[in-house]
Amino acid sequence: MSRPLRTVPARLLALALAAVTLTACGQAPAAQQAQPSAAAPQAGFPVTIENCGRKLTFDRPPAKVVTGYHPSLETLLALGLGDRIAGRTYFGESAFLPGQKEQYDRIPQISETIMLPQKEVMLAQGADFVLDNAMASFDAAGGYATVAELDAAGSPVYILGGWCSPEETLQYTLDETFTDIQNLGRIFGVPDRAEQLVSQLRGSLADVKQRVGGRTPVKVLATDGGKGPVNAYGGSGITDQLITAAGGENVLKDVKGDYTEVSVERVSAAQPEAVLVSDYATLRGEDMPSSPAKAEETFAIARNSPAAKEKRYLALPVAAQHPGYRNILAVAEIARFLHPDAFAQ
Structure with missing residues (x-):
């Protein structure tokens, strides 16, 4: 390597x-x-x-x-x-x-x-x-x-x-999470426990796929805020994978990279139907605005979008946007947000 x-x-x-x-x-x-x-x-x-x-x-x-x-x-x-x-x-x-x-x-x-x-x-x-x-x-x-x-x-x-490496963060797929859990199971001498957890998580993904399959993908903008340029998530890496698996379509899928800066004009023209906002929980301060504040920034930029008109956003814990067990849980959370009627029963 x-x-x-x-x-x-x-x-x-x-x-x-x-x-x-x-x-x-x-x-x-x-x-x-x-x-x-x-x-x-x-x-x-x-x-x-x-x-x-x-x-x-x-x-x-x-x-x-x-x-x-x-x-x-x-x-x-x-x-x-x-x-x-x-x-x-x-x-x-x-x-x-x-x-x-x-x-x-x-x-x-x-x-x-x-x-x-x-x-x-x-x-x-x-x-x-x-x-x-x-x-x-x-x-x-x-x-x-x-x-x-x-x-x-x-x-x-x-x-x-x-x-x-920076290049490898862009190559992430959800399968990486399963591989990690299986590897950790072997390292710690609990392979059966790891396989059981992987089976449960795969079952969750299969359930989401069955529920949202055939539905029109919801156009999603994933953002970390900013009045210009906007900190957003392009068509590579974890966040794009989460959106796609949850029955969404990343409106910035043609933008190279994962966490990147995007112009106000690009965000305004994207016309998202829903917004994911990176949530840092209680890590707040002058340089760390709240998720509602970041959502309002985005709605002000994309003011004519369906998402802005409906004030439709989900605060996604930023931990879900880094590799780990939570990635798979986040798919189901995002899917419920994008397609609530698919989970009504």
């Missing part, structure tokens, strides 16, 4: 900056094995997984895990692995999935932002596994421990969704 492994998605950086305000790769070498154990080998191990062009080999399930941004934590919690998590980052009053806030509160916080802690603090955690969904927290220029440094310390890194 010749592409760099470092990427800082704009919306993830925005989240980090907001959290900071409110709370105070080149090719990596092949990952080394998890620290050896003198105990007898566990059934099903060793396990080798490929991630970001590196091979991660585990002689036993990780027992001291550090998670990065919210979707990485909630994915492990969905697999019933909360007891393996020794440290997590800060999410404030984020949009937690049912039952997960209590588990979040019990896990030690090791960073005051959504990013992993700085290098010295991170290396001091002694983690035997690190899970995140972007390369932003492994950027040496930002003072973070790199993937290579963590590998060398016996803390192998797994990146969700194949978000290993």
Whole structure:
């Protein structure tokens, strides 16, 4: 793999900056094995997984895990692995999935932002596994421990969704989420549990497809606000995938990229019938307007659109727009918003 492994998605950086305000790769070498154990080998191990062009080999399930941004934590919690998590980052009053806030509160916080802690603090955690969904927290220029440094310390890194480089964020498909869950199931020695979860999620997708199939797709604009240019989501990546799977049509599908800037004129001409607004929950401030405020900005720009006339928008937790378990849940949520009559029964 010749592409760099470092990427800082704009919306993830925005989240980090907001959290900071409110709370105070080149090719990596092949990952080394998890620290050896003198105990007898566990059934099903060793396990080798490929991630970001590196091979991660585990002689036993990780027992001291550090998670990065919210979707990485909630994915492990969905697999019933909360007891393996020794440290997590800060999410404030984020949009937690049912039952997960209590588990979040019990896990030690090791960073005051959504990013992993700085290098010295991170290396001091002694983690035997690190899970995140972007390369932003492994950027040496930002003072973070790199993937290579963590590998060398016996803390192998797994990146969700194949978000290993800017180019690869654009190649995301929903199948990446299933692959991640299955990989994590193997890494933690709970493959049956992972397959059961994947089966449930595939069933949810199949139900949505059956309900919205044959219906005229709703024209959707996905935005993160802005009076000009507008922060919006083009025809590549997670958000476009969510819209399409939910029975929508991204009005910016011809715009290259995932999170990008779009002119006011383009948004005005798009004529969306519904709007998705990235919601940062209670991460608010002068530089982080609320979802209703961002929706009103969009309606003012696309004032003659059906969406503006009906004030039709859905606040979508930004965690759903990053790789993780929540991606599949978001498809059903968006589908109910776009096609409520299909879920009336």
